[in-house]
Amino acid sequence: MQEHYGIALAFGAVAFLLMYMGFIIQKLIAPKNKTDLKMDTYECGEEPEGDGWLQFNIRFYVVALIFIIFDVEVVFLFPWAVVFKDMGFLTFIEVFVFMIILTVGLAYVWVKGDLDWVKMKLKYGAGRYSATKLHEPETK
């Protein structure tokens, strides 16, 4: 039993060396010259403007998810459309059921208001902004 630990240790040591040998060698012999200009963002030789990280609106996420539904639908409909004439009425029923399921999904998304780009479910002054009373209508 005891000698197995030695074998495992040898395996570990070799694995460690194989993994880190490249790192160690390049650390020792690679020339380095880290100037500020070199570590700067590469922008085709121009002076970089703004942040390198681009931010997308979170609403694109929902749109992308909805897109995938119809994307997959089209992928499945194309081969069906090609062989539709030979396959007969049964496949028509099957695809019809498939499309109904997806249409239910679309209806759900529609009802939930995810197809609207601008979401105006909350009235001004309602919800968590009610305490601040930003747009309270004047009452006489």
Next chain:
Amino acid sequence: MGALNHKFNENILITSLDKLLNWSRSGSEWYFQFGLACCAIEMMSAAAARHDLERFGAMPRSSPRQADVMIVAGTVTLKMATRVKRLYEQMAEPKYVISMGSCANSGGPYWQHGYHVLKGVDQIVPVDIYIPGCPPRPEALIEGLLHLQKKMREEHILAKKED
């Protein structure tokens, strides 16, 4: 510099290691893919199927971080000179420069009256190889790259510098 660069006296082990490192370095002259004028057309032609630079291990890289050789292919206008300088500074060590064509060598046809042209790219970056011609044929560029390989193979990486 790394911890072992230029630290050893020359002996058979060190010179052999240097040879190995130089050989691997000279076998992958990845050049920075940017052209400034008509010389770039010849550079593209040299990289394409007929002349095929990749058989010498030279392949175009789109980022200076991955490039070893900068081929200054064409007229360096004064406006472009600052960009060329910046791109050279952003390349990782070790880096080499090939000045391709008369314009990059000396200003070329713009030598006398070119108010907008840098008279030789060696005024802003250290040039290793000059290739004459206006523009040089792809064969000339290949010869320049081979001369650069020769220069790379004589370098000292682990051994002390000669001077």
